[in-house]
Amino acid sequence: MAMPDRYRQLRDRLFLRAALSDSFSPRLLLQEVLQGEERIDLQLRGQLMSALREACTEEAGAAPEKGGALWRMRLLPRHKSLEAAAPARDPAADLSGDLPDTPIVRALQGRDGFAPDRLRRLIDGLEPVAAEELAGLVAVLEQAGPGAPGHPLLAGLGSLLDRLRGAALTDALLEQGILGRAEEIARIRAALAAPQRAPPLRTVHIQGLPGLGKTFLLEQVIRECRDLPDMVLIRLDFDRSSLQTGDTAAVFDEISRQIGTAIPEAAAALQDQRLREAERRTSIGANTAETVAPFEHLHQMIELVAGRGRRLLFLLDTLEVLHGHGETFVGRLLEELDRFAAPGSIPINLISAGRGSIFGEDHPRLRALIPLEGLENQVIQAILERRGVQPGLRRRIARLSQGNPLRLLLVTRAVQESGGSLGEEQIRQSTNGYLYRAILSRVPADIRRIASEGLILPCLDAEALTGIVAPALDQVLSPAEAEALLETLAAQSWLVRRDPAGGLVHRDELRAEFLELTYAENPQGAAEINRRAAAHHDGRDPALRLYHLLQLTRAGEPMPGIDAALALRLTGRLFDDLPPPARDAVLRARGERARGTAPPRRRADPAPRPPGAARPRRRPDRAGMAWLQVAPGSARLMRVDPPAEGQPENAGDLTDLRNMLEAGALREASFLVRQRFRRPFPADGPTGLLLLAHQWRTGQWGIVRRLQPCLDMAALEGALHDDVGLTGLVLLEIWAEFRFDELCARLRQDDFLALAGRALGQIGRGGLRAAALEFAMLCARGPGLSGENEAAGAVARWLPEAPPHAALALHARAQALRAGFGLELAPAGQDPREMDACGAALAMAPVNPYGQPIRALIDTLADAGAARVPQAAEGLGPRLGEVSALLMPGLSGLDTAQARLASGGREALALIQAMGLVAEFAGGVSSLVPAPDLLVLARAAARWQQATLGLWGYGRNRPAGWACEARIDPLAQERALRLLARPDATEAARRAFHIWQASPDRPPPADSPPLRAALAGIAADLPPGAGLDERLALVQRAGIIPVQQAPLAVLSRRDGSDGHWLPVLEQGGGTITQALRSGGQAG
Secondary structure, X not given: OOOHHHHHHHHHHHHHHHHOOOEEOHHHHHHHHOXXXXXXXXXXHHHHHHHHHHOEEEOOOOXXXXXXXXXEXXXXXXXXXXXXXXXXOOOOOOOOOOOOXXXXXXXXXXXXXXXXXXXXXXXXXXXXXXXXXXXXXXXXXXXXXXXXXXXXXXXXHHHHHHHXXXXXXXXXXXXXXXXXXXXXXXXXXXXXXXXXXXXXXXXXEEEEOOOOOHHHHHHXXXXXXXXXXXXXXXXXXXXXXXXXXXXXXXXXXXHHHHHHHHOHHHHHHHHHHHHHHHHHHHHHOHHHHOXXXXXXXXXXXXXXXXXXXXXXXXXXXXXXXXXXXOOOHHHXXXXXXXXXXXXXXXXXXXXXXXXXXXXXXXXXXXXXXXXXXXXOXXXXXXXXXXXXXXXXXXXXXXXXXXXXXXXXXXXXXXXXXXXXXXXXHHHHOOOHHHHHHHHHOOOOHHHXXXXXXXXXXXXXXXXXXXXXXXXXXXXXXXXXXXHHHHHXXXXXXXXXXXXXXXXXXXXXXXXXXXXXXXXXXXXHHHHHHHHHHHHHHXXXXXXXXXXXXXXXXXXXXXXXXXXXXXXXOOOHHHHHOOOHHHHHHHHHHHOOOOOOOOOOOOOOOOOOOOOOOOOOOOOOOOOOOOEEEEOOOOOOEXXXXXXXXXXXXXXXXXXXXXXXXXXXXXXXXXXXXXXXXXXXXXXXXXXXXXXXXXXXXXXXXXXXXXXXXXXXXXXXXXXXXXXXXHHHHXXXXXXXXXXXXXXXXXXXXXXXXXXXXXXXXXXXXXXXXXXXXHHHHHHHHOHHHHHHOHHHHHOHHHOOOOOOOOOHHXXXXXXXXXXXXXXXXXXXXXXXXXXXXXXXXXXXXXXXXXXXXXXXXXXXXXXXXXXXXXXXXXXXXXXXXXXXXXXXXXXXXHXXXXXXXXXXXXXXXXXXXXXXXXXXXXXXXXXXXXXXXXXXXXXXXXXXXXXXXXXXXXXXXXXXXXXXXXXXXXXXXXXXXXXXXXXXXXXXXXXXHHOOOOOOOOOOOOOOHHHHHHHHHHHOOOOOOOOHHHHHHHHHHOOEOHHHHHHHHHHOOOOOOOOOOOOOOOOOXXXXXXXXXXXXXXX
C-alpha cells in the first residue's frame, strides 16, 4: 500500500493536471501521472480515481474511442488546486516535464489570445472579436481563476460578450419579418432627439395586442441606438421573474449590470458595488431592506455615466406584467428611475411597451402614446408572401383581415383551404370562431375532435392521448395509433407546434381565443378531459393536477385549495389558460393581489392553541362597539354611527389587502383601501382588524391611538389564534405601545406567552424589531433570552445579565445604514461597549425601529396630497449639515450625501434615518407643524432612544436587573452644554428650536408661538437662578419632546445676562404645548 505522503503527492499532481485541462479522459490522465509499479497498484488507482471523481463532473454524451467518458473538474476544486500549486503564482511551475498546451495553461501564462494587453484592446473596442471566440476566452479565464493575469479583466469581457450577444439577438429577431411602422419609428426618433434632464420622467408608450409589432419596434430602437457612441441602453423586461414586481434592489442591480455591459471598463467596479450592496442589505435585515434605497450605488452609476458624457435610454418591456401586480407598481418604478434624472447631469429617454391600458392619454407620466391597432399593409403582404399565398389572393386576404394578426392567419387558411370558394361577404361577416371551425372541418376526420378538444390540455403527447383524451371521448387508442395521430396532427402547422419535449401545443396566437371557444361549445367534454387529467396527474405532477382542478371550476366545481408552492409553479401558459376567477385565486395564493374579483384562497388552518387554553369568543353585537369607515377619497379610517344593517366585505378584497400588507406593498394596500372599502364595519371584526393593521403599517398611528381603547383582550387573543402573522402581531405591537403594563401582566401567563412568542417569531415580516413589543417580552422573560430579542441589544449596557455581544448586531446594522449613504460616525470602528452612554446611543440611532412607520407615513401623506410633513423632510435637506453640527457632530461624509440628494422628502428622510436623527426629525417637525400621526410616532421614537440612554419610559414594568436610575437625559444635557459653549448661545438655541420648519429659503424666526408657548408652560415652576440640570429636569418633567429640551433649557435662563423670557402667549398655547410634550407612555 502506498505511503500517505506519496498518495498526497500523486493526488495533488493528478488534481493539478485535471485543473490545467478543460475536459479529459480520467484513465489517460492517471496513466500520465503514475509511474512504474504505481500503474498496476489497483488500490492506489482506485483511491486516486475516487478522489478525482468527487471533484469532477462527467461530460454528457462524451465517449471517445480510447479512455472512456470525459470528465471536467468543477470550478471550486479547480481553483483550489491551481492556487495551491505554485507559490510564484505560476500554477504550471510545479509540473515536471513538458506542460500540456491547453487554453488554461495559456491563460495562466498570459500569452497568445490571453495576453492582458490584447484583452484590454478587446474591452476598449480597439480590436474586433466574434462572440463565439469571446465566449471561449471568458470560459477559460473563469476556469483559470485569479492566477491568470487576465482574470481581473473578466467582468469587462463578460460585459462585452453580453453586448455582442444582445446585438446578435436583435439582428436575428429583426430578420424574421419586415417591420414597417415608419410613422411610429419617426415619432420615437423625435423623442430620442429631445431627451429629458429632470424628473418626473415621461415615457413614449407603445401599446397594442400581441402580434402587432411591439417587440419588433423595440428591437428596431435597440438596433438604431446600440452603435451610438454616447448611448447607454437599459432594457428592463418585466416578464423576467426577478423583475416582475419591480423590486427596487433587483431593478437597480439589473441597471448596474447593463451599464457595465455598455461601459466594460467599469463593469468590475460596478460588480464590486453590487456585492457590497447585497452585503449591506443582509446586514440591515430582511424586513427593512426594502425601505433602504441603494444611494451610493445609484450615484456611482450616475457619476459613471455622466462623467463619460453618455446618455441613458430606458426600455421598459412587457410593462403589463408589472402593472398586473397592482395599480401603483408602475408609478413606484418610475419614481425610482426619476432618481437618475434628479441631479440633472444625464440626458434620459424613456420608452415603454405593453398590452392593455397602462397609461391613459392624459396620464402625467405619458410623453406620447403610440397605439398599434393593426398590421400595416406592407407587413401583411410580406407575411402572405412568406406563407406562399398566391399573388392574386393577397390583396383580398389583406382587406378581409382588417390588420388583425389572428384574423389574418385564419382568413389566409380559410381562403387557401376553400380554394377561394368562400365569398368575400361570407368571410367579412364571419367571426373568428366560425373561421376556425371552417378550417377544422377540412382537417382529417380522425383527428378533428382531438384537434378541437384534446388541445385543451397544455401539451398533447401519446401518453395523454391514450390515457386522458381517448377515454374522455369514448375512444380506445393503442400507443402506435396515438403516435400516428400525433404525426397527422403535427402536419397542421398553422394550428400546433412541437414543444421541446416533443409534445404538441397550440400555437400561441391561437390558444387564448380558441381555448375559450372549445370550453364554451363543449363544456361537458372539456370537463371530462380535465377530470381524467387531474386523476392522471394525481401523485405524478401536483401542479398539473391543480391546473386541471382549477379548469373544472368552469363546470361549476368548487375552487380547490391552493398551496402557495404549487401556485408559484402555475406560470406562463398554465396561468394564462385559467379562467379569471381561478387566476385570481392563484395570485392570492402566491401572496399577490388579484386582477379582478374572485373567491379568496382558502386560509391556512388556525394555529393550535396551547393545552388548556380556551378559544376566546368575540361578541360583535355588544353594546358600544365602535364602527368604522374609510374616509371618502382617502385611505384613513374614521368612526361612524352603526349602520341600520351591516354588510360583509368582499372576502377577495380582504385577501388582496392582506397579501399587499404581508408583501410590504403599502402604497398598493392604500390604493385598495381607497378603492374597495366603502361600507361601515365593526372595529373588532375581520375587516376592522385588517384595516387597523393597514393604518398601523402605513404610520397612521394617531387614528390607531384613538381607536385602540375600543378593542378588548378577547380581540387580541382571537387575532393571535386566527391570524398570528399579521393582525395578531399588529395588535400585540399596539398593546405594547399604548397598554404596556397591561400587556406585561398577560405575558406572565404561560398560555398567552406562548401565543405572543409565536407572533414575535413573525416580526421579520414587516413588524417592528427591537421596539416596545420586544421590550415587553424582555420584561416578562428577562435578558437571558436576548438572542431572540433585539431589544436586549438596544439596552444591553443597562442589563448586567445581557450577553456581552448583545449590542453588536444592532451596531453593525446601524453602520450598514450609514455606509449606504457614505457616512461615518467618529470614532469609527470603536467597540460600542467601550463608548460612553451618549456615544453608544448615537451610534445605534440609525436602527431606531420607528423610522420604518415614520417613512411609511411620509409616503402615505405625500400620496394623499397632504404636503406639510413631506415638505418639511424635503426642506430640511439643505440644512442637514447644520442639523448634524447641532445634534450629531461626529458625523462625516454628509457633504457628499447632501449634494446628491434628490428632490422630494423620501430620500431626505432616508438620509436622516441613516444619520441617526429620525427621532429628532419626528419630534422637531411635530412640535412646529400640526401632524397628529407624526406626533404619536415621535413620542414612540423618542421613548426608544431614551431607553438606549438608560431612561426607561415604557411603564411601571422594567426588565429585571435594570441598572440605571438616571433622571436627566444625558443626550439633552450634552447638547445643551454644546449650545451654551457658543458665544451666540441664545440665538443658536432659538435656531435649534426652529430648524425643523419647512422653509429652507427663509431663516428660522427669533420668536414663534410654539416657542413662547413652551416657555410659558414651564415658567411657573422655574425658580430664579436655576442651573442647567435643574432646568433640564423641569422641561423633562413637563413632557417636552426630547429634541427641544436642550434649546428650551438654554432659553429658560433668567439671570438676564444672556437671555430673557419671551412674552407669555396668552391664547392658543395649550394645543402647541401639548404637541411639544412627549407624555409618559405614548398613550
